[in-house]
Amino acid sequence: MSEIENNPMENFLFGIKSPITKDRYSRRLGNFFEFLEYGGSLETQAKQFMLHAILLPDGKVMTMGSNPTRKCVEKRIEIFSPPYLFAGDRPVIDDVKSVLKYEESFEIQMHDGTEILDTALIRPSNTTHCLNPEQRYIEIDTVQNGDKISSKIPKNENLVPPGYYMLFVRNHSGVPCIAPFVRITH
Template identity: 40%
Template sequence: MRISVYSPPYLFKGGRPQILSMAGSQWAYGTTKQITVDGPILKAALIRPEAVTHSSDPNQRYVDLPMTVTGTTIGLNLTSNPNLAPPGWYMLYVVGTNGVPSVAQWVQVPVTGPRRGLLVLAVLGVLGVGAAGIWFVAAPGEHASPVAAAAPRPTDSTWPGLAAGPSAAAPVTPSAAAPAETSAPAAGAGGPAEPVAAPFVQNYAGQPGVKPLKPLPSPTGTHYVRPNVDGCDHNYGGITQCVPWTFPAGTTDKCAWLAGHGFKNLKVAATDRQRLDRDGNGIACDD
């Protein structure tokens, strides 16, 4: 086993400041809380604890605290804007004049006012949805026996073959608790057959109606790319050089224009369409 311990450089710049006392750990929005320290302080801040997932920390937050200093007694002003400091627990740090932070103290910013009611409603809503889901999955029905409790029971008209209303589901007896295919009993004397409750299976999850296409064969030949596909005449020079496919209007001496832009002794890779190889030695503009 190999363990690496990281110590940040600022911890070697001198002693760490200390928070000697703090006026409570519950900090309401828009209030000023006093702390006492053991020496001069440069700044103070609240830092949200980590909540790391998938290599990111979505809970990361730094809340600066304006200070009112009276000797070693410091008043820290917490913002009144919950968007800057959402409710929850924070670590309170003070930083000394040498740039070294203190050991943190835990501070809680509680939910107050209308936000408390919204949070309570949100929690109750989540709990209500969860309870409804548990009931829907686990509820065996008003008159089902314990043996038949695991049998699914459709509850509305969205299940094919069942009419709306609680009377549409036929009672399930212990002998019928074992899985069975959907079937309907024979019709009575002149009456329609009653549907039997059975698991509903979506039919869209079946095999598609068309066969998948076979993979195309890998190309075996070369593919022609126009030499001016990017506006450059790649008949000249290397891959990193761009001789204009069309020179600016009024250009009378192309080699002089190229020399003025840093192009000299360009190798003719293919066709000399610009007539720049005047001596025919395979090098453009070398004379």
């Protein structure tokens, strides 16, 4: 057995190609591949050094990248559907203001009054060399009353710098809505 085959997790995490099949991975990693039954998929192309993973407004993750120093120039982009997308129906935001100010209270109009688990602002990605210096997840306090969610943008600009954010609402199954973009400003 080769060294590559001895470390299936490293093969998965770092995109090393090997002749290992899904069945051989499954025997070693138990139910790790269970999510494949729900339509999720693993990346099929090695991304290596210049890996980028970007959260999309629909909760999917776009991956891309290559390693020019190893003469690997991968130009394809892949979309990964995490298991949480298959845990039930999505909550739907019918209406929310597109520009929000610090310490401003605002309402999120939900489609059908689905009970929510949490609400968060996530900064759009700005990745380079496997790093995302703009990455931010800011959970915001909410109060739900039927199909309306009342919330407030935090005051601290160090926590929430001005700019664009995806506004995610998740239900109790952990399924996110398709996030609208909102702009936080003074």
